Amino acid sequence: MSLSTQPYKGARDFYPEDKRIQKYMFSKLRQVVESFGYQEYDAPIIEPTDLYLSKSSDEIVSEQTYSFTDRGGRNVTLRPEMTPTVSRMVAGKRQELAYPLRWYSIPDLWRYERPQAGRLRQHYQLNVDLFGIAGIEADHEIIAIADAILKNFGAQEQDYQIRLNSRLHLEGVFDELDLSVDQRKTLLTLIDKRAKIDAGAFEKLFYEKLEEQKAKKLLGYLNDVHQLPPKIAELIDLLSASGIKNAIFDPSLARGFDYYTDIVFEVFDTHPENNRSMFGGGRYDGLVGLFGVDTVPTVGFGMGDVTLQRFLELHNLLPELAPETDAVVIIIGDQYTAAQKILNELRAEGARLAVDSSGRKIDAQIRSAVKSGVPFVLFIGEEEIKNATFKLRNLKRGEELHLPAKQVAETLTARR
Amino acid sequence: MSLSTQPYKGARDFYPEDKRIQKYMFSKLRQVVESFGYQEYDAPIIEPTDLYLSKSSDEIVSEQTYSFTDRGGRNVTLRPEMTPTVSRMVAGKRQELAYPLRWYSIPDLWRYERPQAGRLRQHYQLNVDLFGIAGIEADHEIIAIADAILKNFGAQEQDYQIRLNSRLHLEGVFDELDLSVDQRKTLLTLIDKRAKIDAGAFEKLFYEKLEEQKAKKLLGYLNDVHQLPPKIAELIDLLSASGIKNAIFDPSLARGFDYYTDIVFEVFDTHPENNRSMFGGGRYDGLVGLFGVDTVPTVGFGMGDVTLQRFLELHNLLPELAPETDAVVIIIGDQYTAAQKILNELRAEGARLAVDSSGRKIDAQIRSAVKSGVPFVLFIGEEEIKNATFKLRNLKRGEELHLPAKQVAETLTARR
Numbered sequence: 167m168s169l170s171t172q173p174y175k176g177a178r179d180f181y182p183e184d185k186r187i188q189k190y191m192f193s194k195l196r197q198v199v200e201s202f203g204y205q206e207y208d209a210p211i212i213e214p215t216d217l218y219l220s221k222s223s224d225e226i227v228s229e230q231t232y233s234f235t236d237r238g239g240r241n242v243t244l245r246p247e248m249t250p251t252v253s254r255m256v257a258g259k260r261q262e263l264a265y266p267l268r269w270y271s272i273p274d275l276w277r278y279e280r281p282q283a284g285r286l287r288q289h290y291q292l293n294v295d296l297f298g299i300a301g302i303e304a305d306h307e308i309i310a311i312a313d314a315i316l317k318n319f320g321a322q323e324q325d326y327q328i329r330l331n332s333r334l335h336l337e338g339v340f341d342e343l344d345l346s347v348d349q350r351k352t353l354l355t356l357i358d359k360r361a362k363i364d365a366g367a368f369e370k371l372f373y374e375k376l377e378e379q380k381a382k383k384l385l386g387y388l389n390d391v392h393q394l395p396p397k398i399a400e401l402i403d404l405l406s407a408s409g410i411k412n413a414i415f416d417p418s419l420a421r422g423f424d425y426y427t428d429i430v431f432e433v434f435d436t437h438p439e440n441n442r443s444m445f446g447g448g449r450y451d452g453l454v455g456l457f458g459v460d461t462v463p464t465v466g467f468g469m470g471d472v473t474l475q476r477f478l479e480l481h482n483l484l485p486e487l488a489p490e491t492d493a494v495v496i497i498i499g500d501q502y503t504a505a506q507k508i509l510n511e512l513r514a515e516g517a518r519l520a521v522d523s524s525g526r527k528i529d530a531q532i533r534s535a536v537k538s539g540v541p542f543v544l545f546i547g548e549e550e551i552k553n554a555t556f557k558l559r560n561l562k563r564g565e566e567l568h569l570p571a572k573q574v575a576e577t578l579t580a581r582r
Numbered sequence: 583m584s585l586s587t588q589p590y591k592g593a594r595d596f597y598p599e600d601k602r603i604q605k606y607m608f609s610k611l612r613q614v615v616e617s618f619g620y621q622e623y624d625a626p627i628i629e630p631t632d633l634y635l636s637k638s639s640d641e642i643v644s645e646q647t648y649s650f651t652d653r654g655g656r657n658v659t660l661r662p663e664m665t666p667t668v669s670r671m672v673a674g675k676r677q678e679l680a681y682p683l684r685w686y687s688i689p690d691l692w693r694y695e696r697p698q699a700g701r702l703r704q705h706y707q708l709n710v711d712l713f714g715i716a717g718i719e720a721d722h723e724i725i726a727i728a729d730a731i732l733k734n735f736g737a738q739e740q741d742y743q744i745r746l747n748s749r750l751h752l753e754g755v756f757d758e759l760d761l762s763v764d765q766r767k768t769l770l771t772l773i774d775k776r777a778k779i780d781a782g783a784f785e786k787l788f789y790e791k792l793e794e795q796k797a798k799k800l801l802g803y804l805n806d807v808h809q810l811p812p813k814i815a816e817l818i819d820l821l822s823a824s825g826i827k828n829a830i831f832d833p834s835l836a837r838g839f840d841y842y843t844d845i846v847f848e849v850f851d852t853h854p855e856n857n858r859s860m861f862g863g864g865r866y867d868g869l870v871g872l873f874g875v876d877t878v879p880t881v882g883f884g885m886g887d888v889t890l891q892r893f894l895e896l897h898n899l900l901p902e903l904a905p906e907t908d909a910v911v912i913i914i915g916d917q918y919t920a921a922q923k924i925l926n927e928l929r930a931e932g933a934r935l936a937v938d939s940s941g942r943k944i945d946a947q948i949r950s951a952v953k954s955g956v957p958f959v960l961f962i963g964e965e966e967i968k969n970a971t972f973k974l975r976n977l978k979r980g981e982e983l984h985l986p987a988k989q990v991a992e993t994l995t996a997r998r
Contacts, residue, residue, distance in 0.1 A: 185624050264953040537680040
């Protein structure tokens, strides 16, 4: 029996045409976050399972991790999120690092979920975190970066909406209603699912979990989008000063993770076919402290590649991407050895050249070049080498140029 | 008890200063392989364990893989090498792909080994593969790429040596001696370890495994570096035409993997402190065929990041790398909101700016900027905004310039 050619279920192979899209997206992400002074870090995909026990949501650790025991008896997990890892790394050099600390990474994350549209078992996620700023400037900056990323891809203000809430403020409402820790947890999970269930069903569940009086009061709060907590109002003003006008208060925004301590936000796609939360983040001031060092105020967000790509496709924001290779080189006659010198020269000038050394007929070589999507064919034969002038065919326009080496390289690199 | 801040044993955290080195190395790798017309692909780190059972060496699969059963009962493995994966992907689109096919990737690979200098449990490995060329041009190109990479980092010819052998030729010698399949396997493993053991001990082992007559003959062959197999001689000439003069025939080069079918090569560091094989590759024409499709002639190599970095460090080829961030922005007075417009403008011009929004005294902010290694500090206050002229301090030279926005951006981006 022969082996399967399929990738592991719920994960993706990236053939060059797929990888090209990913590289385009990641390069934009890096460009924007670096323009805000962020520096890239990375860490092993394997972490001790302990790292997730106290911080991630229970559902993820007990049902959705890729956990196993290594050959040395250690319990390990493929990271389902990056936040515990980055907190570990900051804690590890708590005293040596210069604050404010701006870090980003684009790790691949693994969760054992039922694969479905837009939710795979493996995805890449941009993680952006600002450490060391307790003030609202940090919340503002993190949200401004999320916004700048979408705009840098060409998105318009009306293509998405930024929704804001404060977990601290929500806890204050819970305090007023004198709710227990268990009740808070249940309600946060329920509130978090509000957008996904029917309004009537949502209210019904609410009245099941709480006394009538309290349920009514809390639902009233969740439905009142006009009475902004002062910090949210300030944040909206600050975002507006940065040219961001599509941020609103959403009192029923909760976010799934337990570790958020104040401002949380999510970015929603406004496209009618994809009207849902794309990504989000918030403030989590306590995590670094779990490693036995002083806490560090922290704000961050995560943005997944699958969701981002879906957004870009729906809004027609993904450009046509040509292959990285500039030209297929067709060697005429027995000149492979003689051609090496000029190939070295052209590559030193920056040209990206794929030599067709198949020995097939020239017609077959040209057909193969066309099939590969590479824009040019360069012919090198005895005459060309002698005269130091080469025939360059533009496969799209069909035109042919006879050029000296330097101009060949210039023509090829100019197209990028 | 607080959580550990250490990464998983045998794997590395990449703090920004480490990641910067990796980014420098990977960007050079990409630049060179793309100049030869290679396109990047990628695949999930998890593969079905079956993928490795028939192709990798027994030692790796049974003792050194990270294998486990997923929540759906599938036996899976974190890839210990990329070759089975790339063969799977080519087989999956065998008919649709345009040949010659040039692919590369820089995956992270996992092996459960005892961590030691230069051998970690996790490393990144450039994988470069050329599919569809049965002729020696493919072997030549793959070795020329390996060479171009080292030269592109600034290495000189005398810093390394390229050693060549032919597994096909070695099998021919085995045929002459009428060796059994088991004997061949044992001997290949032994030959592969030659460089690591004492010459006397090596010969003794040889005489233990083989009849005296055969052992003598084989040792004679292994020691005769002057009688080049014709294909090796041709390859050395071709490499020489590409300007590569440091390739030699090494009859006792075997390579650990079972799947090689003809030419194999390894690149050795000539540095006295690190005189050992750094990386290598060869021809493996049979792998794609294991997936139930027609075979594809293939040549490839893998180059690990740990070994490469050690080579660059030993030969003083790693430059000083400055942080990605151009300037720390210090806001004078209560101007955070007012500064947003100019910050947007400067970032749009390409400047990478980290705003110190800590609210500390200006002296403390400057000290923190110096500590972070960022080369400039940009001051923005009420006066500066009113006059649209900003104070830029070069932290290395100590000099201060007063510049309009456009020139601030130009000065900052010019340093890169």
